[in-house]
Amino acid sequence: MELDPRYRFENYIVGAANRLAVSAAKAVAQAPGTAYNPLFIYSSSGLGKTHLMIAVGHLAMQLQPQLRSLYITLDEFVEELTAAVSAGTIESYKQRFQAVDLLLLDDVQFLAGRRETQSEMLRLFNALQRAGKQIILTSDRPPNEIADLDERLITRFAGGLVVDVGLPDYETRVAILRAKCEERGAAFEAGVLDEVARMNYSNVRELQGALNRLIACQTLGEAEVTARNVRELLGEKPDATPAVAAGARGQEFASFLNELSDVVAQHIDTWRVRVVEAMTYWHQLGYETTLLERTLEQTDEPDVDALLAQFESSIARLRALEQEAARFDPVLAESELFRDPERVGEAELLVARQLGGAEPPPAADPHLTRETFEVGPSNQLAVHAADTAVLEPGRKYNPLFLYGPHGVGVTHLLNALANEMSAAGGGAKTICCVNAQQFIDELISALQEGTIERWRARYRLVDALLVDDVQRCADTERAQEELFHIFNSLYSAGKQIVLAADRAPKQIQGLEERLRSRFEGGLVVEIQPPDHALREKLYARYLAAAGQSPDRVLVDFLSARAVANVPELEATVDRLVKAAEVVGVPLNAAFARKELEGGGFAPAPARAVDGRHGDDFFLDEEKIVWDWPDVSGRTIEDLR
C-alpha cells in the first residue's frame, strides 16, 4: 500500500506528550532494524499514531531510496491472508512480506481473539526479526492489554520499545491548529484558535474536525467566527459540565499530567533536560553516555549545542569505524569500543591495527646503515640532528627536514636513521621509511582498489615516518592531502617525522603551504657536497674497498679535488683503479695526477664541478671551457 504523502515528520507537531515517541520514530527511520525493533506506538484514537508511523516510512525511504517498505493495516493483512489461504497462495503471501525491509503494521489491536492470524503473525515476525528487518506497530493500547493476544506475541511486541502518544497539551493543540490553518490557507481572528484549543476535545482528529467546521463556516459566510462565538459554532452548550463529571474520568488526570509536564519543563534546567534527552536517545541505541552524564554534575551551563554536536560527531565516527571493521571482521565490529564516544581514539587504533596489520608499511633499506655513513663538516649538523631523533624520537627535532643535492647522502642518512630507530626500539616499533614516489603509487592503487582506509591505516599506525624525496609530492593534490592528514595524526601523537628532499621546503614549487609550514616547523638542515675532511674519509674507504693499500699521499691528492657528490667520488676511485690495472702500475698519487689531469686512455666522466669556487687551485684555467657554443641547429658533421 502506498504511503500517504501527507504524513511526514515536517508536519507533525511535537509536544511533551509525544516527544519520546517522535525521537524514537526518528531514530528508527535513520537506522531501520538497528534501534528499537519493533517500535510499538500506542495511543487513543486520533492522536497521530498512523501519521508518525508513515512519517518513519517516508524519512527512511528518503534516506535509503532502495529500502522496501510496506504499510498495511491489520484488517488488510487478515484479508490478504484469508484470500491467500483460499487461493492456495500462502507461500507467495509469506514471501511478499518477508521481502520488505520496513513493515508498518497499523491497528494491531484487532489481532485480539484471532488465533490463526496471530500464529501467522508470529511466524512472520520471527522471520523478519531474524533477517534484521524493521517492524513498526501501532495500536490503541499497550501490547499486554490486547485481549487474547498470544503471550509470545506480547513479548515480541514489547521486545523493542513501547511508546505512547499522549493527549497534546494546550500549547501543542494551539500549534497543531495553527499548522493546520496554514496548510489550509485559512486565517482566524486572534483568540479563536486558542479558544478551540481550550475546548474539551479528546483527540487531534476531533480538533481537526472542529477546525474544518470553522473553516467551512468562514468560507460559506454563514457566520463570523470570533473568540466569543466559537464554542457556540462548534455546538458546545454554554454550561458544559465541569471536568469532574463521571464521564470525564481520566481526563482530569491527563490534564494534571499535561500541566505537570509544563511545570517540570519550566523548573528543571532546560540544558540538563536536553542533555538527558540526548543521553536517553543514545543510551537506547546502545552507546555509552558517561561523557554527557558528567556534564550534568557541573554547576554552570555548558555550551550544550557544541557538546551534543561533538558527541554526535564522535558517534558518527564510531559508526564509520564500526562499518569499516565489519567489512573485514564482523566479530571485531562487536567490540564495545564502537559504543563509547570517549574511546574513538582506541576504536580508531583498533581498526587501524586490523586494517594495517595485514601489510607492514615500507621499511628502510637495511644496507644503508649509520656505520657506513661518514661524517664531516658538510653533513655533521644533519647527522647530529638525526642522532638526536634516534635518542629522543618525536621530542626534539620534529619534524626533521633533511635536504641536499643528489648524491650527498640524504637518502643514506634517512635510511640509516630509520634503521637506527628500528634498532633502538628493539624491533618492536614500526618505523616506516618510504620514498614519496612509492607513497604516491601506493595511494593511486589504493584508490583504484577501494582500499584507501587500509592504506591510510598502515601509515597512521607507524611509530615514525620517514619520507624520502618529498619534493615528488609537489603538484599532487590527493597525495599532499593524505600526507597532511597522516602528518597531523602522527605529529599530534608525538611520533617522529623525518622528511628528505633535494631542496629546502621553500624551494619546492607546487608544495602546499599547509605542508610547507609544517615541514619548516621543526628543524630544516642541509647536507652540502662532501668537504675535504669527508672526502679524505671516503677516498680512504673506497680505495681500501677496492683492494688498494692506504696511500696517504694519494688520498691527500684526491681529497684536495672538489666533487659534487659521493657517486662522483666513487667513480673517480673506480676509474683510477681500473686505469692502474690496465697500465699495470700501482695506483699512486703520481699516476692519479697524470690520469686525472694529464688526460688518459679512459674518457673522463662528465663533471658537474663548479670550478669557480673552493678547491680549484689545481685546475688549469686554459683547459676549461666555461661557455660552450650553442649546438642547436648544427649538424653532427659540423661538430666533428
Add this chain to the structure above:
Amino acid sequence: MSLVNYATREITCKIVYYGPGRSGKTTNLHYIYEQVPRDRKGRMVSLATQTDRTLFFDFLPLDLGMISGFTTRFQLYTVPGQVYYHTTRKLVLQGADGVVFVADSQARQLQENIESMQDLHANLAEHGVDTRGMPLVIQYNKQDLPADLILGVPALEDALNFRGVPSFAGDALHGTGVFETLRGISELVLRRLSAATPAGSR
C-alpha cells in the same frame, strides 16, 4: 530523599497529606486513585482500622511516565490524624518533598486544625527541616457542607495560613479541588528544583 536524578533520569517526589483526624486525607488519595488510568497506578496501600480510619498510613505510588525525558514517580502518603499516632506521623513525614495540609472546614474542628498544624511544624523541626523552605499547600476540605456548619475560606486563612502558602477550597469526596491541590504542591516542589543545588544526584 532524591527528588530529581538527572543521571538516572528520574523524578521521585514524596508528598505527605497531613491534617487532623477525619479531615479527608485518605479521601483525597482515593479520589486521585480513581482517576488514574490503570497502567499508571501502583497498588494503593491502606492500613486502616475496621472503622475505616487510617491506622498507620496510606501510600499511593503514581507512575506519571516520562515527563521531559524523566521517569516521574510521585509517592503520596497520608499520616494518621489521630493525636496518639504521633510517632507514625513523624516517621511518614521523614524525607517528604512537600506537604499538603488538609484542614477540616467544619467550625467545630478549628482547634484540631490548629493543633495539627502546630504538630506538623514541630515534627518538621524535629527532622531538622526548615519549615519556611518546605513546600506546603493547604486544602480547606468539606466546603460542600452547609454554610452554617463550616468556616469560610477567609476565616480559615486567618486561622491557619499564617505563612501565606497556596490554598484551595475542596470537596475531596466529589473531587473538587483535589487535583488543584495536587497540582499546587507539585508545582511548589518542582519549583524548588530550580533553586536547588545542581548536581547529578540531586
